Amino acid sequence: MTERFVTRGFVGRRTQPGEAGDLASRIPPGQYLTPDFPVLSAGPTPRTPLDKWTFAISGLVREPKQWTWDEFLALSARDWTVDISCVTKWTKLDMNWRGVSVDTLFENVELDPSAAFVIAWSDGGYTTNLPLGDVLNGQAFVAYEYDGAPLAPEHGGPARLVVPARYFWKSAKWIRGLRLQREDEPGFWESLGYHNRGDQWLEERYSGD
Numbered sequence: 001m002t003e004r005f006v007t008r009g010f011v012g013r014r015t016q017p018g019e020a021g022d023l024a025s026r027i028p029p030g031q032y033l034t035p036d037f038p039v040l041s042a043g044p045t046p047r048t049p050l051d052k053w054t055f056a057i058s059g060l061v062r063e064p065k066q067w068t069w070d071e072f073l074a075l076s077a078r079d080w081t082v083d084i085s086c087v088t089k090w091t092k093l094d095m096n097w098r099g100v101s102v103d104t105l106f107e108n109v110e111l112d113p114s115a116a117f118v119i120a121w122s123d124g125g126y127t128t129n130l131p132l133g134d135v136l137n138g139q140a141f142v143a144y145e146y147d148g149a150p151l152a153p154e155h156g157g158p159a160r161l162v163v164p165a166r167y168f169w170k171s172a173k174w175i176r177g178l179r180l181q182r183e184d185e186p187g188f189w190e191s192l193g194y195h196n197r198g199d200q201w202l203e204e205r206y207s208g209d
């Protein structure tokens, strides 16, 4: 079923002139394609009113920085089309988001030279950890639109982190800030046996992989 869908749908579409058409090369090992957008949440969906919402950069920065919702929307944003892979083995291609690059956020602070890890933290208490180098140079963004509409609450709205080069648990929903640290610190799933890094191309699913 899945294979038929893949063959007729995606391959057909991907072999337009100018496109490589190499669908298989876009599917990380052990993953299958889905046209769906499943919801995976470890707890209830938090509902912070936008007039109470802030986004903070804290920790190893010269001065902490905080934006209100309106200030955040005023930051320069762009559209991103990325492929996403979840550790539960679904991969969804060409997902269309709009949001602010983490690079843009960091332009507003002075990072301490000792900052080496980022902890993304969310409403509801979820956290996830990333080496600073995994979120720079266009590798991560804070999204507030998906497919041309405000990001749905169940998918992390009003805003979520998106880190396409890592399994989707690193893409913290309901994100409220990034904390810069010298030391690494496992986040929610990383403390529960998932891999610390989570590179889907290396199948870094569980600690020990």
Ligand SMILES: Nc1nc2c(c(=O)[nH]1)N[C@H]1C(S)=C(S)[C@@H](COP(=O)(O)O)O[C@H]1N2
Residues within 6 Å of the ligand: 037, 038, 039, 040, 041, 042, 043, 086, 087, 122, 123, 124, 126, 154, 155, 156, 168, 169, 170, 171, 172, 173, 174, 175
């Ligand atoms: N705050 C928060 N972020 C989260 C999660 C969560 O439970 N809470 N689940 C993670 C996991 S395991 C996955 S696969 C994706 C799922 O995102 P989706 O529900 O939009 O598909 O969000 C990630 N981010």
Ligand SMILES: [Mo]
Residues within 6 Å of the ligand: 040, 086, 087, 088, 168, 169
């Ligand atoms: Mo996940």
